[in-house]
Amino acid sequence: MEDFDKIRGLLAERSRQVLPGPEYLDRFLNEFHERQRREAMSVPVWRLIWERTGTWLARWRSWRCLGLLGLFIAGSGVVAAVRWPQQEGSGRNEAGAVAFEDISQGFGGFAEAVMEPSAADLMEPSLVQIGWGGNRTDQWTPGFQVADGMFVSACFEARLLDPVKVRMPDKSGNARIVMKDPGSGLVVIHAREWAVSGRPQPGEGR
Amino acid sequence: MSEPQKQDEDREWVARAQGGDTGAFDLLVRKHTPKLYALVFNMTGNHEDTNDLLQDIFARAYRSLKRFQGMSTFYTWIYSISVNMTLNFLKKRTRDRRKVSLDDEELKAERDREIQEAAPSSDPVREVEIRELNERLSRALRQLSNDHRAVVTMFDIMGLSHKEISEIMGVSAGTVRSRLHYAHRQLQNYLEEFRK
Numbered sequence: 001m002e003d004f005d006k007i008r009g010l011l012a013e014r015s016r017q018v019l020p021g022p023e024y025l026d027r028f029l030n031e032f033h034e035r036q037r038r039e040a041m042s043v044p045v046w047r048l049i050w051e052r053t054g055t056w057l058a059r060w061r062s063w064r065c066l067g068l069l070g071l072f073i074a075g076s077g078v079v080a081a082v083r084w085p086q087q088e089g090s091g092r093n094e095a096g097a098v099a100f101e102d103i104s105q106g107f108g109g110f111a112e113a114v115m116e117p118s119a120a121d122l123m124e125p126s127l128v129q130i131g132w133g134g135n136r137t138d139q140w141t142p143g144f145q146v147a148d149g150m151f152v153s154a155c156f157e158a159r160l161l162d163p164v165k166v167r168m169p170d171k172s173g174n175a176r177i178v179m180k181d182p183g184s185g186l187v188v189i190h191a192r193e194w195a196v197s198g199r200p201q202p203g204e205g206r
Numbered sequence: 207m208s209e210p211q212k213q214d215e216d217r218e219w220v221a222r223a224q225g226g227d228t229g230a231f232d233l234l235v236r237k238h239t240p241k242l243y244a245l246v247f248n249m250t251g252n253h254e255d256t257n258d259l260l261q262d263i264f265a266r267a268y269r270s271l272k273r274f275q276g277m278s279t280f281y282t283w284i285y286s287i288s289v290n291m292t293l294n295f296l297k298k299r300t301r302d303r304r305k306v307s308l309d310d311e312e313l314k315a316e317r318d319r320e321i322q323e324a325a326p327s328s329d330p331v332r333e334v335e336i337r338e339l340n341e342r343l344s345r346a347l348r349q350l351s352n353d354h355r356a357v358v359t360m361f362d363i364m365g366l367s368h369k370e371i372s373e374i375m376g377v378s379a380g381t382v383r384s385r386l387h388y389a390h391r392q393l394q395n396y397l398e399e400f401r402k
Contacts, residue, residue, distance in 0.1 A: 004390050007397055008362045014340045015244045015363045020253070025236055028257070032235065032264055039265070
């Protein structure tokens with residue numbers, strides 16, 4: 001298209017004419033660095049550490065190191081899980097010892113613990129010690145802090161259960177956690193009283 | 207430097223930048239900014255917007271660099287980011303155009319002149335002629351839709367092939383050819399005096 005060749009030439013020439021001078025690149029880079037600094041200042045510290053660690057690990061390209069690190073973390077978790085029940089006072093609750101109401105009868109081995117709800121709407125998994133009603137009152141129980149001072153947990157044969165649903169305080173003031181045992185099904189936990197850390201006494205929670 | 211050598215250079219700098227070498231990323235910025243500036247400016251028609259967009263483009267490229275696996279050349283990858291971000295910007299600008307005050311427009315035009323006049327000229331008369339010609343060409347380009355302007359910029363101004371443009375825009379080569387054909391007709395109709 002001969003006619004358009006001329007227009008194409010003009011467009012290309014125009015493009016060359018409108019480009020800024022060579023000093024523009026230095027200015028552009030300075031502005032870019034300044035922007036990067038501003039963005040870096042607004043990144044949370046934990047993310048910076050995570051990214052730097054990722055870069056360092058990528059540089060090493062050592063999957064063996066990653067594997068060893070993973071083993072270390074898993075091993076620490078196992079040690080903590082085994083040792084944790086022996087530690088006293090590890091929970092955040094300071095309400096004092098409270099016996100559980102045992103409402104497990106007729107639930108076919110399911111346990112219910114009742115705890116007082118709190119204004120705080122937190123869900124923060126942590127390993128705490130609470131007793132629980134039901135057939136295995138001498139079991140130490142991994143649990144979750146669902147609000148300030150509120151703990152809930154369930155355990156069958158020392159297996160950790162994962163919460164699948166949390167419903168925060170309803171009109172009656174109860175909070176409900178539904179936790180699932182992969183082996184035996186769902187366990188429903190009602191929260192109405194403070195749970196405490198510490199080994200439950202024989203007879204408590206029955 | 208041949209094309210393969212240029213691509214090798216990019217590959218080396220990208221690898222270093224992915225490893226955390228910010229100096230290597232600066233080298234990529236210096237190398238590709240001139241062409242990207244031309245690309246973005248021809249699509250937006252405005253220096254201030256071009257500068258801001260280029261900052262955004264390179265910031266996006268820097269954040270996404272770790273995910274760049276080299277399936278395409280760095281050049282194609284950054285062109286693709288540039289075209290997509292510019293098209294999104296233009297769509298937004300069209301929607302917001304009625305919200306821009308006259309003062310904002312005058313300020314932008316003044317900043318444009320400052321950027322353009324950074325390089326001194328020895329022939330003021332010629333400079334005026336060029337400015338008028340550029341303005342006429344700018345108006346002609348503005349008549350096109352954003353997508354048509356993008357293909358004209360890449361093919362007629364930047365000299366990219368149909369295949370490269372289709373990879374950058376994520377459309378078929380046939381679509382690129384048909385958009386070009388339509389855009390050329392539109393430009394010719396608008397610039398009738400240049401056909402003689």
